[in-house]
Amino acid sequence: MTNLNFEQGPIRPPSEAYSLLLRVTRNCPWNRCEFCQTYKKEKFGLRSVEEVKKDIDVVQEIVSEIKNLSWRYGFGGEITAPLINLILQDPQHFSDGFRSVALWLYEKGRNVFLQDGDNLILKTIHLVEILRYLKETFPSIERITTYARAKTGSRKRVEELQNLFRAGLSRIHIGLETGYDPLLQYIQKGVTAQEHIEAGRRVKESGISLSEYVVLGLGGKGMWREHASETAKVLNQINPDFIRVRTLKVLKTMPLYQKIETKEFVMLSDDEIVEEERLLINDLDGITSIFISDHILNLLEEVEGKFPEEKEKMLKLIDRYLVLPKEEKNNFRLGRRAGLYRSVEDLHQPELRNQVEKLLRQIETKEPGGFERVLSDLMESFI
Numbered sequence: 001m002t003n004l005n006f007e008q009g010p011i012r013p014p015s016e017a018y019s020l021l022l023r024v025t026r027n028c029p030w031n032r033c034e035f036c037q038t039y040k041k042e043k044f045g046l047r048s049v050e051e052v053k054k055d056i057d058v059v060q061e062i063v064s065e066i067k068n069l070s071w072r073y074g075f076g077g078e079i080t081a082p083l084i085n086l087i088l089q090d091p092q093h094f095s096d097g098f099r100s101v102a103l104w105l106y107e108k109g110r111n112v113f114l115q116d117g118d119n120l121i122l123k124t125i126h127l128v129e130i131l132r133y134l135k136e137t138f139p140s141i142e143r144i145t146t147y148a149r150a151k152t153g154s155r156k157r158v159e160e161l162q163n164l165f166r167a168g169l170s171r172i173h174i175g176l177e178t179g180y181d182p183l184l185q186y187i188q189k190g191v192t193a194q195e196h197i198e199a200g201r202r203v204k205e206s207g208i209s210l211s212e213y214v215v216l217g218l219g220g221k222g223m224w225r226e227h228a229s230e231t232a233k234v235l236n237q238i239n240p241d242f243i244r245v246r247t248l249k250v251l252k253t254m255p256l257y258q259k260i261e262t263k264e265f266v267m268l269s270d271d272e273i274v275e276e277e278r279l280l281i282n283d284l285d286g287i288t289s290i291f292i293s294d295h296i297l298n299l300l301e302e303v304e305g306k307f308p309e310e311k312e313k314m315l316k317l318i319d320r321y322l323v324l325p326k327e328e329k330n331n332f333r334l335g336r337r338a339g340l341y342r343s344v345e346d347l348h349q350p351e352l353r354n355q356v357e358k359l360l361r362q363i364e365t366k367e368p369g370g371f372e373r374v375l376s377d378l379m380e381s382f383i
């Protein structure tokens with residue numbers, strides 16, 4: 001039994017699933033984006049360097065404790081799967097922090113994600129001190145990443161970002177969302193396309209790897225074309241290391257929901273979102289970014305690749321879906337949202353297809369005409 005624990009925030013990017021989550025600020029200093037609910041009821045706060053260092057010390061104590069447990073349970077000090085399972089399956093004895101360190105160690109203790117929403121807001125010298133302390137305490141760390149707002153990034157000097165890079169900050173995840181100024185205003189992102197470009201370029205110049213997130217479907221029926229093509233223009237000027245897409249799903253707790261209720265904002269259908277994604281990829285030009293679709297809400301997970309060489313492949317994957325007859329599209333949409341299909345190719349797997357067809361029959365029997373509602377609920381369950 002142990003009381004060892006440390007503070008962790010609510011979210012991380014999908015690519016940081018096995019990273020140690022270390023909270024260096026609390027919540028989001030902006031907190032106004034209309035499509036975001038993560039920190040809406042929470043107040044922003046900085047954490048002091050001393051506070052964060054204490055958490056790093058606790059992580060170190062947990063690491064020692066886990067190694068002791070390994071000896072005690074007969075695993076010879078090794079971090080084995082049975083040991084991790086013992087810890088993960090016992091939340092009564094092991095805190096959230098303890099269990100997350102166990103999982104982190106099992107994944108070799110290589111990556112750390114600094115939470116929460118905008119850590120560049122810390123004074124550079126403070127963030128440098130945290131990064132150095134973290135690396136000194138855990139020399140096994142290879143990658144340290146964080147979220148940041150472009151507005152904040154556009155105010156950091158390249159030299160400051162270089163200091164962060166030298167201290168160990170490997171990657172910054174920025175929510176670009178869109179490169180279309182009227183839409184940035186509409187969703188209250190609090191940043192302009194030009195500031196996105198400025199921040200992105202500075203991060204790249206500093207040597208820190210850059211990941212830009214785009215929200216598919218964010219333009220709605222009114223602005224989808226501009227959303228796709230203007231976002232591509234901004235990304236073409238930044239040339240980030242990674243472009244990651246996630247699909248819009250609006251929950252009742254998000255401010256944007258009110259605009260949907262009054263029909264001011266009209267959501268795109270799945271097919272229209274795929275068309276929008278096609279336009280985005282088509283207009284991306286002169287970049288060497290890696291395009292990643294690692295969010296569970298995305299319909300076409302397989303549309304991934306490196307620019308420029310895999311651009312045509314990605315467009316073909318999109319077209320393969322778009323030319324399907326309506327029934328096949330619906331079969332795929334349900335299979336994907338139910339977690340059965342991972343690719344359009346899976347439509348040809350008889351076992352998976354049978355399961356999806358069974359689900360379709362169940363929906364028709366229990367709730368005739370309820371297909372779209374079921375899909376929407378399935379998507380909601382992933383958020």
Ligand code: SF4
Nearest residue numbers: 028031032033036117
């Ligand atoms: S800046 Fe990020 S965390 Fe903050 S409200 Fe906007 S989307 Fe949410």
